[in-house]
Each structure stands twice: as C-alpha cells, then as structure tokens.
Amino acid sequence: MAFRKIFTQHIQKKTCHTMAFYKQHGGYEQAKAALSKRKKPDTLIDLVKASNLRGRGGAGFPTGVKWGFVPKTTDKPKYLVVNADESEPGTFKDRLIMEKNPHLLLEGILICCKAVGIETAYIYIRGEFVFATERLQKAIDEAYDAGFLGNNALGSGQRIDVTVHRGAGAYICGEETGMLTSLEGDRGNPKLKPPFPAIEGVFGCPTVVNNVETLANLPYILEIGADAYRAIGPENSPGPKLFCVSGHVENPGTFELPMGVPLRTLIDKHAGGVWKGRKLKAVIPGGSSAHVLTADECDVAMDIESLAAAGTMLGSAGVIVMDETTCMVDAMLNVMRFYHHESCGQCTPCREGTGWLAKITHRIAHGEGRMEDLDLIQDVCDRMVGKTICALADAAAFPAESIVKKFKSDFESAIQNGGSPAWKKRHPSVVGGAASHA
Amino acid sequence: MAVTLSFSPSTMKQYEWLLTRYPTRRAALLPTLRLAESEFGEIGVPEMRYVADLMEIPPAFVFGVVTFYTHYRRAGTGKYHIQVCSTLSCALRGSEDVVTRITERLGIVPGETTDCGLFSLSKVECLGSCDTAPMLQMNDDYHEDLSIDDVDQLIEQLRESAKGGSN
Ligand SMILES: Cc1cc2nc3c(=O)[nH]c(=O)nc-3n(C[C@H](O)[C@H](O)[C@H](O)COP(=O)(O)O)c2cc1C
Ligand code: SF4
Ligand code: FES
Numbered sequence: 361m362a363f364r365k366i367f368t369q370h371i372q373k374k375t376c377h378t379m380a381f382y383k384q385h386g387g388y389e390q391a392k393a394a395l396s397k398r399k400k401p402d403t404l405i406d407l408v409k410a411s412n413l414r415g416r417g418g419a420g421f422p423t424g425v426k427w428g429f430v431p432k433t434t435d436k437p438k439y440l441v442v443n444a445d446e447s448e449p450g451t452f453k454d455r456l457i458m459e460k461n462p463h464l465l466l467e468g469i470l471i472c473c474k475a476v477g478i479e480t481a482y483i484y485i486r487g488e489f490v491f492a493t494e495r496l497q498k499a500i501d502e503a504y505d506a507g508f509l510g511n512n513a514l515g516s517g518q519r520i521d522v523t524v525h526r527g528a529g530a531y532i533c534g535e536e537t538g539m540l541t542s543l544e545g546d547r548g549n550p551k552l553k554p555p556f557p558a559i560e561g562v563f564g565c566p567t568v569v570n571n572v573e574t575l576a577n578l579p580y581i582l583e584i585g586a587d588a589y590r591a592i593g594p595e596n597s598p599g600p601k602l603f604c605v606s607g608h609v610e611n612p613g614t615f616e617l618p619m620g621v622p623l624r625t626l627i628d629k630h631a632g633g634v635w636k637g638r639k640l641k642a643v644i645p646g647g648s649s650a651h652v653l654t655a656d657e658c659d660v661a662m663d664i665e666s667l668a669a670a671g672t673m674l675g676s677a678g679v680i681v682m683d684e685t686t687c688m689v690d691a692m693l694n695v696m697r698f699y700h701h702e703s704c705g706q707c708t709p710c711r712e713g714t715g716w717l718a719k720i721t722h723r724i725a726h727g728e729g730r731m732e733d734l735d736l737i738q739d740v741c742d743r744m745v746g747k748t749i750c751a752l753a754d755a756a757a758f759p760a761e762s763i764v765k766k767f768k769s770d771f772e773s774a775i776q777n778g779g780s781p782a783w784k785k786r787h788p789s790v791v792g793g794a795a796s797h798a
Numbered sequence: 799m800a801v802t803l804s805f806s807p808s809t810m811k812q813y814e815w816l817l818t819r820y821p822t823r824r825a826a827l828l829p830t831l832r833l834a835e836s837e838f839g840e841i842g843v844p845e846m847r848y849v850a851d852l853m854e855i856p857p858a859f860v861f862g863v864v865t866f867y868t869h870y871r872r873a874g875t876g877k878y879h880i881q882v883c884s885t886l887s888c889a890l891r892g893s894e895d896v897v898t899r900i901t902e903r904l905g906i907v908p909g910e911t912t913d914c915g916l917f918s919l920s921k922v923e924c925l926g927s928c929d930t931a932p933m934l935q936m937n938d939d940y941h942e943d944l945s946i947d948d949v950d951q952l953i954e955q956l957r958e959s960a961k962g963g964s965n
Contacts, residue, residue, distance in 0.1 A: 437821070449885045449924040487869040488925050490938040523819045528828055529869025531923065545827035547866035563821050606887035606928035613929045648886055678928070680887055694886045698923055 363592065366580045366600050367573070368616040371460040377495055379502040382463035388508060390582040391470040395516035404475035408578070410586035414597050417443050417534075417571030418647065418675045420664040427476050427568060429558035436565040440472055440481040441543060441557075443571045445527060445534035447486055448647035449698060450678025453602035454572035456614050458485070458492040461576070462499035468575030469522060470513065471582065476568055479519045483572075484539050487528045496524050531702035535750045536569040538704065549704050550750035573602060593619030597664035601677060605631040608638070608683035620663040627658070627681060638683040642767065646675025648695050649755030651762035652688075672762075688767035689780040692760065693721040699756035710753035713744040717760050724771055727779030734771055737764050803848040809837050813852070823853055827863060835871050842873030868922070876911045876918035878956045881935045884921040887928035896932050897921060899949045916960050917953075 370376045370385065382388070394404055409424030430438060442465070446454045457465055469481050485493055500522050503509045513520035525543060532538040533548040540562040542548035561567020577599055581589050590598045601619045603626055606612045610632030617626070623645060627633065634640050640655040645662065651672040653660070660670045667674045682691060700714040717740055720733050741757035748754075764771060774780045779787075805813060812833055816826040830853060834845045841864055850857040864870055871879065880900060884893050897919075901907050904917050911918040927933050930942030941952060 446926045447924065450887055450928055451924075452926045452928055455926050486926065487867075488935060491940075521819075526829065526832060527869075528831070528867035529922075530867050542828070543825060544822065545824035545863070547863055563825075604929065606931060607890045612887075612931070644886075680890075680928075682890060686890065691886060691890075694884075694889050698885055701923065 363600070363618050365616045367457055367461060367464070367576060367602055368614070371456070376460050377462055377499065379463055379499065379506065382461075386583075387463055387579075388467055388514070390579040391467045391474075391508070392514055394471045394474050394582060395514045395518065397516065399474070401475050401477055404471065404582075407586055408475065408581060411581045411589040412586075412596060412598050413574065413577055413581060413589070414664060415571055416573035416577075416601070416677070418448065418649070420597065420674060423570065423574055426558060426570075427472070429556065430476050430566045430568060431559070432477070434566060437480060437563075438476060438478045439562050439565055439567045440469065440476070440478045441536075441540060441562060441567055441569050442469065442481065442483040442575060443534065443536065443539060443569055444483050444485040444489075444492075445539060446489070446572075447531040447534045448649060448676040448678055449695070450604060450606055450644065450647050450680040451676040452604050452606075453614050453677070455489055455492050456602065457572050457576050458489070459495050462496050463503070464576045464579065465496075465572055466499055466503055466508070466522065468578040470508070470520060471578040472568060472570065472575055473513075473520045474516070474518065478568065479521065481520070481522045482525045482543060482562075483522065484525050484527060484533070484543055486533075487526050493524055493526060500524065530704075531698075532704045532750070532752060535752065537750065539569070540567065547704075549706055550752075552749050593621075594661070594663050594665065597674075601662070603630075603662060603677050603679060605679045605681065607679075607681040608635050608686070609633065609681050610635045617662075620661045620666065623653075623658050623660050623662055623679070626662060626679065631679075631681070634681065634683050636683070638685065640681065641684045641686050642682040642688065642691070642763075644678075644680040644682075644759065646673045647678040648680065648698065649673075649751075649758060650675045651758050652766060654766050672758075687774070687780045687782055688763050688770040689721065689725045689774045690782045692763045693718070693725045693780075695759050695763075696721050696756065699752065703752060703756075707748040707753065709744045710748045710756070713740050713753060714756045716740050717756060721760075724774050725780040725783050727774070727777075727783065729771070729775040731772070731775055733775070734764055734768065737761070803838060803844055805833065805837055805852070809833050824855060827853060827855065827860070828867075831860075831864065831870060839871070840873050840875060841870040845873075874911060877916050877960065879918045879920065879937055881920045881922040881925075882908075883923070883925045883927070883931070883933055883935075885924035885928075887924070888931040888933060891931040893932040895946065896934065896944055896949055899946050900953070903950065903953050917956070 375381045405427050413423045414420045511519045527533050530548050533542045535550050538548040538550040557567040557569050592598050603615045615630045643653045664674045696718040700718040703710050703714045705711040723729050741761040744753040744757045816829050838845050846860045850860040882897050906919050908919050908921045932944050933942040
C-alpha cells in the first residue's frame, strides 16, 4: 500500500483547518462509527492495542495498553488530558497539527473518550502557542455548534466536553504528572508514580494522558484497521510519523514519513542535507533529552526500537543536526543551561545535578576547565539517572554523558586552549588569560 | 492613590464561564490569571491580590503559582516584549547575533527594559518553532527566519507604531 500522509496531506490549502474542509475529506466519519451505540468500547481498545500504536510524546508507551489500565467501573469521573505542551527542544510537530488540522485532533479525542468512557477532556497547550490556541478554540466552537461535542456528542447520548487550557511557560509541565498538577491550578511540580495517572490522575480521578500526535492517529487506525496500520513501517513501532528536523540543514521542517525512515534519508533527502556544503558532525535524534549520535552512527532507522538499540531514543522525533564547525562544548553548555533553568527543584539530584552540569560545562567553555572535570561530569550524571521523581534529571544526564564521551577531543581542546572557539571569538582579549593563571 | 482593580462585566462573564469548565475552582486559576493579564495589562502584586480575593484562594498561593511560570506578563514589562529563543536549534543558526543586534539598537541587555518603557528584551527557551530559527516572540506573535535586517525592520516598525499611538 502506498504511503498516505494523514497529518500534512492538505496543509497547503488555505481552509484546511476548517470543519467544512475536514468533513469534505471524510472527516468525523470514524468518530461517528465509533460513537454509535452499537460499538462496544472494548472493541476500540482492542483495535488500538492490535495496531501497536505507541505514544508520540516521548516515552513510546503502547496507547491501547495505557487505556486498558483505566478502571472500567468506578464511581469517579474519568478524564482525558491531551499533552499539547510541546516543549522538548527541537520539537514542533504538535503545533502543526493544531494549527493546520485541529479537527483531526478533535476526532481522535472523541474516539478516545468513547473507548475509555470519558466525558471531560482538556487540551493542555503551552502558553506561547497563541495562534494554535485560537485555531483550536475555533475548531472546538465549530464542533459544539455542529453537535459533535456537548451533552449528546454526535448523537451518541454520551456527553463529551473539550476545554483548551493554556499553560504559562514551564518545560516541566510537559511531563505528565507536572502537567496534571498544573491543570489543577498549582505550580507544575511532578509527582511520584505510582499511582499512575490511569488510576489516580487529575483531581484524584482516573486520567488518560496522550500526546496530540498520538490521538491524531486514531481516525486513520479505525479507517484502515489494525493490520494495515501495523504494516506501515516496523511492526512493533508502526505508523505515519511527523519528524522535525532543525539546526544545520538546508531545508529545516516537519516531514511526514513512515516510521523507520533511515535517519540519513531524512537529513539528506528531505531536509536538503547539511547546510553550506559542510560535513555532518553530530545529530540529536529525539529532542534534546536523547543521547547524541556521531556522524558515523547515523545509519540508523528512525523508529522506537532501532534507536533504542543504537543507544539513544526516538523521543519526540526532534532531530537536531550539527555541522563540522559546531563546538560540542558550546552545544552542551546550551543544553545544560536549559535543563538547569527548567528543573522544578524538588529533587536534590536534579536541582543540584543540572546546576553542576551547567556550571562545569560553563567553566570548560570559558577556559577555566580542568581535565578532571570530564570524570566529574560522568560522576554527576551517575548520581542523577533513575534517582528522581520524574525523568527530567535523566533528560539532562543523557545528552551530557554522551556528548562528553563521544566528543571528548572538543572538551580536551577547550580545557587546554583557554576555552571553546565560540568563547574565544567573543572575548579575544582574555584568551590565554584564564589559562595562564590556572 | 489607590486604584481598586476589578474585572469588567464582560471579563467577569468569561470568568464565570471558566468556573463551569472545571470540577474545582482552583483549576481555573491559570486561565483567570490570563484574564487578569489581558484586562489589566500585567500581573503584579495588586493583580495577584485581586485574583486571590475573587477566587478565595490565599494570596501567597497565587503568588507561588505566578512565580513558577515564566510566561505571565509581569509588572514593569515594556509595551513590546521581545523574547529571543536561545535554545540549541536557534543558537546553531545565530540567535546570539539577534540578541546582540537588539542590544545595539535598543541599548538594553536581556532582562532589561528601555527607560521609555517601550521595549523589554528577554532570552527564552525553545518556542516550538526550531525549523524557522532564529526566531523570537514579540508579545503574542512569532517572528521567524530572522535576518539582521528583519530585526532592524521590526524595531523600526514598533517605534513607528508607538509614535502613531496604535499597536
Ligand atoms: C521532562 C519531560 C518533558 C516532557 N515533555 C513532553 C511534551 O512536551 N509533550 C508530550 O507530549 N510529552 C512530553 N513528555 C512525555 C509525557 O510525560 C507523557 O509520557 C506523554 O504525554 C504521554 O503521551 P503518549 O503516550 O501519547 O506519548 C515529557 C516527559 C518528560 C519526562
Ligand atoms: S527530576 Fe527534576 S524536574 Fe523532575 S520532579 Fe525532580 S527536580 Fe523536578
Ligand atoms: S530552539 Fe528556538 S524555537 Fe526551538
């Protein structure tokens, strides 16, 4: 079967975000079928399990399995919270769906609500996405006007309400428990799991948390069936996928391709290759939280299992490309500064660890590093991974340890030569100064 | 001169609608702060107090929430808040040059506001638009694929609209 784009097929059309356009192209037919009274919720969950759809937010958890954890009978309300926080550096795919194809997301939400027996859904969108918020709100208004949402959604007799909830600037609110705490009106501090959100999530009630792109897959899965869906890309992590490519390429952008596309094809063919005719130096394949790959390691397929086997992760599929002129000390300093800024500060290993990683990298970049710092970075990372409430500490340690290990000579050179090339260019007068009094 | 803040009737209606969307009142806090932000122009201590009173939430709690997040328009922010993304993908494509240019043109470094109160400059983290790096957010709007000329033009344009009294 030829590959069909489901997210980006029509995005060049001016009215692609409207309900009229969406319906003209078969929109809401799958939700109508799913919400019909004859359809059993369990058959929907089984279908999604059989499709092997895996979460597109970063962790790659099987979506149908997650839904199956939610108690079938409970006297509490159940909630769906859509993760539209999109704050992982290098990622800009959910924004595209919300701006160009908001009804696709709404149709996915309807299907999920039917499958899990949910009446209330929130879309937690990062506060900076003002235009995407407007587009979403307009789509929701259209859906209410058409009777697709509300007390009798699509005539099913089931109530389904959707509310857009704007965040206010905090990376950690992309982490699911931080997001739920924030949705409750608090500081967005993550919580220890278990209990998992499926059992005890927002407002103390069973909650499904799914990423925008994950939910936007659902209408297509219902349309073509689990077997056909599993045939797109590798069977254990199948489906159409949005890949974001940024950094030193000729043609940065979002590319919709089957899971498992070779990383080299993605960079060289779709993103136009490394810019300015330069050579490739490094790639972060799955948002800045992933282990970095050297140019030699880039013969890898872009899917969950292949990248895990390569010692990194698909994560959010935010591919950041760095050319031969990049100093990896400067790149690491940028990334560590980010995690230090975004740590919520609850856990000592994360609060202190991200601070130390930023500080040590800073001193290496600025010509005050010592050779022992390289071991010290590894030591700090060892004290962070797996020792905190949420995975932000891991997200900082993974790039740190891999960048230092794989690009050691950049660090040695900065330590021996009075700082990173970028620092020396900005501060020509102090070159040698720091080194001479060290 | 003490000014008593209060929501206009239409904002109050939006607030009441918000309360119907959540099972707890407190869950409406973040969106209510957004209402306060657009009604009053910024979130300072008086605005936080007003929201706390309105929602019957302790002021210290509201203060704690506001300070956790970076995106509320805080007291003293210039009319035009220029926020340059400085995270990796933007840094790789020259975000530092954008910041330097704005500093040259406005005489302020990140974290500062011009004396005339027109411009504030900040460095911010990834804005989810890395394919259009370098980029910045000016108030609500994204300005993408920036060249140094674009930066100059944007500043001129904002100065002009400030003179014209419109925005
Ligand atoms: C520090 C951190 C940041 C995260 N940021 C996001 C994000 O911005 N968007 C997102 O969808 N998931 C993010 N996640 C993953 C979520 O916690 C969660 O796994 C995901 O929303 C589940 O949805 P899915 O199963 O559909 O992928 C983040 C996780 C961590 C640890
Ligand atoms: S790991 Fe970091 S971000 Fe996560 S809860 Fe702990 S301190 Fe907060
Ligand atoms: S790094 Fe600047 S928008 Fe993502």
